[in-house]
Amino acid sequence: MPELLFALDSSKRFTDQEKVGHNRWHPDIPPVATVRPGQSFRVHCREWFDGAIRNDDSADDIRDAPLKRVHALSGPFTVHGAEPGDLLMVDILDMGPIPQxxxxxxxxxxxxxxxxxxxxxxxxxxxxxxPDAYKAVWDFKGHRATSRHIPGVSFTGMSHPGLMGTAPSTALLATWNQREAALIATAPDRVPPLALPPEPENAILGTLTDAEFDRVAAEAARTAPPRENGGNQDIKNFTVGSRVFYPVYVPGANLSVGDLHFSQGDGEITFCGGIEMGGFIDLHVDLVKNGMQTYGVTENAIFQPGNTPPLFSQWLAFSGISVTLDGEQRYLDSQLAYQRACLHAINYLTRFGYQPEQAYLLLGAAPIEGRFSGVVDIPNSCATVYLPTEIFDFDVRPSTSGPIRIDPGRGAPKASMS
Known part of the structure; x- marks a missing residue:
């Protein structure tokens, strides 16, 4: 087993651990450890809300989820010899939940x-x-997941880190804040907001001293979106066996990781859409010197997907086009087309007895394939959602005998009205 460089005790809050990670991006957050090119190491990760979500039958915790506290990231890990302009090569050797x-x-x-x-x-x-908060709890048995809130399905998880990336430079951080502030200014009162500006409240900045804390907290970027450094990309195929190449913007690269998912559908469409978990991840790091210029990777990571199962062979695909639910035609709006494909799949699954919320949660958690299938045929983009039929305990394909209706069980817990 690789050396454990970042250990966590699940009985303690993230800020009470022996080594404290962070929940913002900033070049001045101190590293927790130094690794060398060619080294492998193990990291424990908290689930992204640091234990705020409970294994129960209420969604009040999702309704009240403390967004200012996310993500609970392990790191940063400085890589000896890494310099701006290099590419940091990271291999995912192993990962998973801690057994019950x-x-x-x-x-x-x-x-x-x-x-x-x-x-x-x-x-x-x-x-x-x-518009309301719902929740599904999943139990893990080996590599398979089942939920008391979504009966009739079980599947092998495509476990992956939802978030991993390097620290931004001071200049890159300023670019992020400037462009996102300009977007927010176009509709400052929008709900939900267009972007999340720096937020000092609940900022966790590792071992940063009090003298520097206020300045960094006021500048540091939120970890919610993906950006040039990688970050919260939520790529379901970023599994064990994957190799990723991150641009290096600061000396040492300062790699961080967290937001582990047991499984996820393409798009993480419920926002808290993967099966969020705490667990471990084993990493191996190396450097491609001057790799950003050599390979033209000047912004945004590239990666080689892993070759791990599951490998589904039977699918039911749903399509959508860029026409709103009210019948308004939009021009090649691929996002809208994907929304319509998702709604198409949700509506279909309700014919088998599922509540719409159960179907929505399932699409967020199960390893569905989402594709922009046609983006050139004006005025309609076409997007598709591929649902693996093998995850169901019954046949969900259309037939002359009609749909088999299942007992939806207790359903997905809904948050009470606050």
Whole structure:
């Protein structure tokens, strides 16, 4: 087993750990450890809300989710010899949840959750159709997930880190803040907001001293979106066996990782859409000197997907076009087309007995394939959602005998009205 460089005790808050990570991006956040090119190491990761979401049958915790506290990131890890202009090569060697029966410091991590965020607290990809908070809890048995809140399905997870990246330079950080502030200014009162500006409240900045804390907290970028440094990309195929190349913007690169997902559908469409979990990840790092110029990777990471299962062979695909629910024609709006494809799939699954919220949560958690299938045929883009039929305990394909209706069980917990 690789050396454990960042250990966590699940009985303690993130800020009470022996080594404290961070939840903002800034070049001045101190590293927690130094690694060398060619080194492998293990990292423990908290789920992104640092234990705020519970294994129960209420979605009040999703409704009240503390967005200012995310993400709980392990790191930064400085890489000896890394300089701006290099590419940091990171291999994902292994990862997963801590087994439920484990008696170690991360005991009790054998479950995860998927949430539909309330429109007033972050929203989701389909927030206008699903404005309220819902939750599904998933239990892990080996590599498979089942949920008491979404009966009739089980599937092998495509586990991956939702978030990993390098630290921005001072100049890049200023660029992020400037362009996102300009976007916010176009509709400052929008709900949910167009972007998240720096927020000192609940900022966690590692071991940064009090003298520097206020300045850094006022400048540091939120970790919610993906950016040039990688960050919160939420790529479901970023599994064990993947190799990623990150641009290096600061000496040492300062690599951080977190937001582990047991599984996820393309798009993480419920916002809290992957099966969020705490767990471990094993990494190997190396350097491609001057790689940014050599390979033209001047911004945004590139990666080689892993070759791990599951490999599904049977699918049911749903399509959508860029026409609103009210019948308004939009010009090649691929985002809208993907929304319509998702809604098409949700409506279809309700014919088998699922509540719409259960179907939505399932699309966020299961390894669906999302594709922009046609983007040139004016005026309609076409997007498709591929649903693996093998995840169901019954046949979901259309037939002359009609759909098999299942008992939806207790359903997905909905948040109470606040």
């Amino acid at each position: 029966e484990d008696s170690g410091p991360l005991a009790g991590q054998g479950w995860g959750y998927t949430g539909i965020f309330a429109k007033a607290n972050g929203g989701s990809f389909l927030t206008d159709q699903f």
